[in-house]
Amino acid sequence: DAGITQSPRHKVTETGTPVTLRCHQTENHRYMYWYRQDPGHGLRLIHYSYGVKDTDKGEVSDGYSVSRSKTEDFLLTLESATSSQTSVYFCAISERQDTGYGYTFGSGTRLTVV
Amino acid sequence: DQQVKQNSPSLSVQEGRISILNCDYTNSMFDYFLWYKKYPAEGPTFLISISSIKDKNEDGRFTVFLNKSAKHLSLHIVPSQPGDSAVYFCAASGRNDYKLSFGAGTTVTVRA
Numbered sequence: 675d676a677g678i679t680q681s682p683r684h685k686v687t688e689t690g691t692p693v694t695l696r697c698h699q700t701e702n703h704r705y706m707y708w709y710r711q712d713p714g715h716g717l718r719l720i721h722y723s724y725g726v727k728d729t730d731k732g733e734v735s736d737g738y739s740v741s742r743s744k745t746e747d748f749l750l751t752l753e754s755a756t757s758s759q760t761s762v763y764f765c766a767i768s769e770r771q772d773t774g775y776g777y778t779f780g781s782g783t784r785l786t787v788v
Numbered sequence: 789d790q791q792v793k794q795n796s797p798s799l800s801v802q803e804g805r806i807s808i809l810n811c812d813y814t815n816s817m818f819d820y821f822l823w824y825k826k827y828p829a830e831g832p833t834f835l836i837s838i839s840s841i842k843d844k845n846e847d848g849r850f851t852v853f854l855n856k857s858a859k860h861l862s863l864h865i866v867p868s869q870p871g872d873s874a875v876y877f878c879a880a881s882g883r884n885d886y887k888l889s890f891g892a893g894t895t896v897t898v899r900a
Contacts, residue, residue: 705886716794716877717832717890724886732887764831771886776822779831 677701680765680780687787693752695783697765699745705768706748707777708732708740710761717764723748724771755787791815792880794891802899807865809894811878814859818880821854822888823863826875835876836863868898 679698687693697706708720709732719732721740729740737759739751752759762784766777793812801807811821819840824832838845838852838861845852851864865872878891 707887709890714797714892715790716792716892717879719887719889722887766831768886771884776824776834776837777888779824779833781829781831 678765678767678778678780680763680783682783683781684784685786687755687785689756689787690754693755693785695750695752695763695765695785697748697750697780699748699767701767701769701778702745703767703769703778704745705771706742707766707768708738708748708750709764709766710734711764711782712761720750720763752785755785757787759785760787761785790889790892791818792878792889792891794878794894796894797892798895798897800897800899801868803870804867807863807868807872807896807898809863809865809876809878809896811861811863811891812859813861813880815880815882815889816859817882817885818889819883820881821852821861822879823850823852824877824879824890826877826893832877865896868896870898870900872896873898 681696707722709717718734723729723742741749762782765780822837823835825835826832836850854861875893877893879888881888
């Protein structure tokens with residue numbers, strides 16, 4: 675979607691190296707999320723943010739950290755990449771706390787850890 | 789433990805026929821239920837939703853049914869079209885919970 679951009683779109687990295695994925699939005703939405711998609715597991719929440727400098731852990735947060743210093747940017751860092759972190763990562767944004775209105779997702783980052 | 793389950797990983801249907809996708813959930817505090825559609829190399833896109841005060845919501849060819857007592861919802865696509873071939877994710881959240889829990893997805897293939 676035009677209002678949310680993920681970078682890079684593809685990345686190959688070596689085990690043990692740090693990696694940062696970026697999510698940038700132009701919608702001024704308060705809520706931002708990082709999910710990973712894996713076969714058989716669907717989408718699992720890694721971390722989320724409910725405002726600048728306000729973040730919390732999701733269900734699969736081990737090995738990941740996040741930062742949100744500006745409304746528009748939400749960074750996901752793999753502190754020391756492992757092969758189990760090979761996945762497709764999606765960022766999502768939401769204007770309202772009421773998730774009945776759903777999220778808008780980015781196009782994803784395909785990360786391969788070798 | 790996965791709170792939203794889609795037990796059918798795939799579904800094949802002939803063009804023009806009905807597609808029925810099923811989803812079960814375990815958390816009785818869930819209030820909102822949503823379906824997302826995902827094409828390869830793209831992010832999921834919102835398709836249709838339903839709140840717990842309703843048992844049916846319709847939007848064009850797409851209808852979602854909710855059975856709270858059974859903790860079950862389904863998505864009906866009628867008639868199915870080739871462009872409906874995609875992965876469909878069921879998702880749910882509680883009223884004051886700004887996080888969505890997703891199922892594993894069902895891959896739908898519409899045959900000509």
